[in-house]
Amino acid sequence: MTALLPLDDYTLRVVVLGAATLGVVAGALGTFAVLRRQALVGDAISHAALPGVALAYLLTGSKSSLLLMIGAALTGFAAVLLVTAVVRTTRVKQDAALGIWLSVFFGVGLVLLTWLQRRPDASQAGLDRFLFGQAATLLREDVVTMAAAGALALLVLLALWKELKVLAFDHEFGATLGLRMRLVDVVLVGLLVVAIVIGLQTVGAVLMASMIVAPAAAARQWTDRLGAMTVLAAAFGALAGALGAVASAEVSRLPTGPTIVVVATALVAVSLLAAPRRGLVARAVRSRRARERLGLAQVLADLAQLEQVHEGPARGHHAATVGAMEQADVLPALVELERRGLVERTPDDRWLLTDRGRSEVSRA
């Protein structure tokens, strides 16, 4: 593969740095979007950024990434404002408002792009990379712009940490504390817009929303602490961005955005399965253990009941007798109980509660 590489190390380094930067910012800010149940607001912003890119180019004729990013941010933000306005002034719900504005803005963006493409000068070439992203076109200046904007967003995040935390978990409580929650909410949307706009050139408008959701959803499985989740989401984002970008730079005809999304989603899948405590595997093991424990307690209780019913000195009972009460093979449970010293096996193959076993039953 390396022989086919049109990239030297320097270019690859730039690409990886760029993709990692967007991953860090999107992951960290996505944490708040996901906790606030606004995962799909990111979808609206990223689709609505497209007409901004086209408009910025149309008005300035420049392809500087900063200008295009500003244009994208403006239309992205405008779409969220429209969604909020529709929800507040009509009976149309948020889901429909999001659906309307994301698709309509995107449609207008496509109209502008196709219209630009049909103009005689071909100078607009390369704007399509904002659809599905093309990491290979990242330049050093682009990465510097992305890093600067991202750092600014992260600084605001740190400065407003407490307010954003309250917003994510209990905004009504925040309002009673005298915090201006609506303003904080607008700031969060603004930060999300920055995070998304940073990724447009690499991941593309169609899929950038996924970079907001996936790292945060993966990080959520590993921790219950907001700080740890934010850092972890940033790390997952960076990992997905870097891996996806390298893969798409190395393999021909592998669009960057989709590749990054597939990597990020794989991280989510692994997290859902393997995370300690919350993960599905851990959960299955735990519930199996609980079932077993319940089974042991039941068998112990059965022996105690048999002992009560049969008067006289305890002689123990056959495993089959207990098994008949449980309609199951209780031998493994009895062996386990014996290992724990709660029952003992008599020489004639009966099972008898030990004193510890009896006290265990009365305790239960």
Next chain:
Amino acid sequence: MTSGQLEIIAIASLTSAACALVGVFLVLRRMSLVSDAITHSVLLGIVLAFFVTQSTTSPLLLVAAALTGVVTVALVELVTRTRLVREDAAIGLVFPVLFSIGVILVSRYAGSVHLDIDTVLLGELAFAPFDRVHVGGVDLGPAALVTMAVVLAVDVAALTLFWKELKLTTFDPALALSLGLAPTAVTYGLMSLVSLTAVGAFNAVGSILTVALMVAPPAAAYLLSDRLWRVTLLAAAIGVGCAVAGYWLAFVLDASIAGCIAACCGAAFALAWAFAPGRGILAGARRRARQRVDFALAMLAIHLATHEGRPEAEEESRLDRLGAHLRWDEGRIAHVVAAAQRRGLVVEQAGVLALTERGRRLARQAITF
């Protein structure tokens, strides 16, 4: 207008109508973004089905792709049910990855799939008339037109047959369940319809703009009426209107037809939002202005009635003193008094206001509940 243009408009209209019909129920069930998920993942279904059938027109393709839509919904539900991520995040996780896999397959095997990225995003409405269906040597019209006619017919038939079930499970799932109507089955039936429609629409307008057709016209219609059947018919009519207007807009601008149709959908919703009778922004503003006036008139009438026939009556009812008593500025006083006179609530005599019988009645009504 050439017959090609006519055919494109016909395809666009059928697509819009079909999308609007199923979209109404998505909007009412707060599941609009499921259309976003389905329209994206359908791409993967189309690509995979193409690998199997090696044809872009096989009806099997339609069915297989529609199945992917249902699978997507089931997958979202599966992820949500682990309770590890919430539903919005689950939607945001599932469809981008299915779409991504679809896009990757399209780019890697572009040569053999007959699909490219532009088709995925924009559909191929402009070229639709070139791909025709012939049965026994008779030209039945463009393949897309035939497909969409079938899809629309299925939608209309399903909606007519299961109208009662759809209506009840949409507005009161608990009652539907207690009447023995399996809301889950109805939901999955609806999802199958949405998927089928999305596959058809995908060919015409691409994946993302299908969302515009499924959500915007129904949402606009929802602002215009309170009766389900009227909302449904209106949504279809608005969709068709947007399709026709969008086509001509694209013709004038020489830009993407699908994009222009989406833009028209946005405009249609914005118009309904602004001007819907009773519910629009304008109607709301007018209502508030009227209520402001009514309230001021009632206040004036109550003020005059309170002091009527008492020693301070003249002082309290003098035009030049009213402002001080009611704490209103001059302009407001003049405006309200003029309105009160027009409605025959008060008469003025030598700078002093007196209530008419009508004014007294208003004051009485305003202070008794």
